[in-house]
Amino acid sequence: MEAVVATKPVITVAALCGSLRKGSFNRGLLRSAIQICNESINGIKIEYIEIAPLPMLNTDLEVNGTFPPVVEAFRQKIREADSVLFASPEYNYSVTAPLKNAIDWASRPPNVWADKAAAIVSAGGGFGGGLSQYHLRQIGVYIDLHFINKPEFFLNAFQAPSKFDSDGNLIDMATKAKLKEVLLSLQAFTLRLQSKC
Template sequence: MDVVAATKPIIRVAALCGSIRKGSFNRSLLRSAIKLCDESINGMQIEYIDIAPLPMLNTDLEVQGTYPPVVEAFREKIREADSVLFASPEYNYSVTAPLKNAIDWASRPPNVWADKAAAIVSAGGGFGGGRSQYHLRQIGVYLDLHFINKPEFFLNLFQPPSKFDSEGNLVDVATKEKLREILLSLYTFTLRLQGK
C-alpha cells in the first residue's frame, strides 16, 4: 500500500462541502477523506470548514477593508491551508449557492484562494455531480486555484449497490480507494506547486 512517508512535509487541507444539509452524502465523502488520512496517509491533515454560517455576500458588510467576524475567520482558514478539497454536489447543472457564496467571500481582496492546489469530489445522480465540477474548475481559473486533472471522482448515488450505510458512512471499498487516490494526487500536486 502506497503511504506517504512520515518524513515528508505536512500539508493542511481545507475541506468544503457545497451542501449544508446535515445528511449530505457529499459531506460524508469529506468525513471519509478525513478518516482515510488518519488511517493511511501520513503528511496530510484535513480540516472540515463549515460554510453554513457565512452571510450572503454583500459588500455593504465590508467596513474599511474588514469583513464580518465569521467571514474573517473563514478567510483565515482558507489562507492558512496549503490546498483545498471541495465536495461539490450539482444543483441545476452548476455549483450550489452556498459554495459559490463561500468562494466569493474568500475571493474578496486579498484573494485567499490564489496559488493553492485543489481537488474535487462529488456524489449525485446521473453524472455524479460532474457538471458542478466543470463549473468549479472554470471559477478556479479566475481565482488562480490549481485543480488536479486526474484522477476524477464522480459518484452516482443511484447505481446499486449503495456505497453508504444507513448512517451515511462510505462503506464501498472500491470507492474508498478512488477517494484515497484523489488525496494522494492532491498531496503530490500541492508539494509540486510549493516547489518541495
C-alpha cells in the same frame, strides 16, 4: 550510524462541502477523506470547514477593508491551508449557492484562494456531479486555484445510496480506494507547487 529517513512535510487541507444537509453523501465523502488520511496517508491533515454560517455576499458588510467576524474567520482558515478539497454536489448543472457564496467571500481582495492546489469529489446528479465540477474548475481559473486533473471522482446519485450506511458514512471499499487516489494526487500536486515557490 543510523540511516536518516526522509519524511514528507505535512500539508494542511481545507475541506468544504457544497451541501448544507447533515446527511449529505458529499459530507460523507469528506468524513471518509479525513478518516483515510488519519489511518493510511502520512503527511496530510484535513480540516472540515463549515460554510453554513456565512452570510450572503454583500459588500455593504465590508467596512474599512474588514469583513464580518464569521467571514474573516473563514477567510483565515482558507489562507492558512496549503490546499483545498471540495465536495461539490450538482444543483441545476452548477455548483450550489452556499459553495459559490463561500468562494466569492474568500475571493474578495485580497484573494485567499490564490496559488493553492485543489481537488474535487462529487456524489449526486445524473453525471455524478460532473457538471458542477467542470463549472467549479472554470471558477478556479479566475481565482487562481490549481485543480488536479486526475483522477476525477464522480459518484452517481443512483449508485450513492448503496455505497453509504444509514448514518451517511462511506462503506464501499472500491470507492474508498478511489477517494484515496484523489488525496494522494492532491498531496503530490501540492508539494510540487510549493517546491516551485
